[in-house]
Amino acid sequence: MRSFGRLVWNEWLKMFKKRSFFVPYAIITTFILLFAYLTQFMGGLQNVLTAPQFAEVVVAQNGLGQFLVILSIICTAGVVSKEFSGGTIKLLLIRSISRSKILASKYVIVLLYSFLLTLYSLFIGLAAGAVMFGFSGITELSQLLSATLYHGVYLTIYVTFTFMIGTLTRSSGATIGIGMAVLMLEWIIVSLLSRYSFAKYWLFVNADLSVYAKGSPPFQGMTMTFSLIVLAVYMFLFLGVSFVTFKKRDVA
Numbered sequence: 001m002r003s004f005g006r007l008v009w010n011e012w013l014k015m016f017k018k019r020s021f022f023v024p025y026a027i028i029t030t031f032i033l034l035f036a037y038l039t040q041f042m043g044g045l046q047n048v049l050t051a052p053q054f055a056e057v058v059v060a061q062n063g064l065g066q067f068l069v070i071l072s073i074i075c076t077a078g079v080v081s082k083e084f085s086g087g088t089i090k091l092l093l094i095r096s097i098s099r100s101k102i103l104a105s106k107y108v109i110v111l112l113y114s115f116l117l118t119l120y121s122l123f124i125g126l127a128a129g130a131v132m133f134g135f136s137g138i139t140e141l142s143q144l145l146s147a148t149l150y151h152g153v154y155l156t157i158y159v160t161f162t163f164m165i166g167t168l169t170r171s172s173g174a175t176i177g178i179g180m181a182v183l184m185l186e187w188i189i190v191s192l193l194s195r196y197s198f199a200k201y202w203l204f205v206n207a208d209l210s211v212y213a214k215g216s217p218p219f220q221g222m223t224m225t226f227s228l229i230v231l232a233v234y235m236f237l238f239l240g241v242s243f244v245t246f247k248k249r250d251v252a
Helices: 002-016 023-041 051-059 065-076 078-085 089-093 099-133 138-169 172-193 197-201 224-248
Strands: none
Touching (some): 023 051, 078 138, 078 172, 138 172
16 A cells, blocks of 8 residues: 555656646636636626635536636646656556556546646635625535535546546547547537437436536436446446556557
């Protein structure tokens, strides 16, 4: 367990030492502050929103939530692929540590980095919302917690999918391109397939669990339990493909 912890720590240091590490945080800060300003002074919502409600917009899939997913995909796309392109993967594999542990440590870092971006966004959203709109409402905080959990599931699905793509292709560009394409086209694909009953098994129909809180599932008869089962199957598939590929790949 200690060896795995050191692997995770080493992966974190690799990301932290990059010059671009703080760029997403600067982008998020600027984006949220600008959005708060425009919402208050140009949107006419200064007497409607509160800080928790504004922060909920930040993580909502129909708000800024997809922007956070995009940043997470871009920033973590090279976690596996750059080890191959830079030749450093050979240095990792000569250690007496299994390939499964090495890949697992990278997956943990991908999730950790992505979740930290979300938590930071929540903090900035609450702070900006408190200054611009005021802070009140225990009920609103519970709604914010629910929205954050829904976003966490959505984010996990996408970064796991792109993690698999990065492991398969060993290309940061392909990982970002495929991840962004699927993200942007998901509902177009769903609309095209909506006449077919099998579309409810499509991964990205089930990824946004917030639709159940709104009482509007994508297809009649779908439930949150159904979506969670579908997502679990896809997660198992994505991680299974990633680990099998990584363990069998020749790095000579």
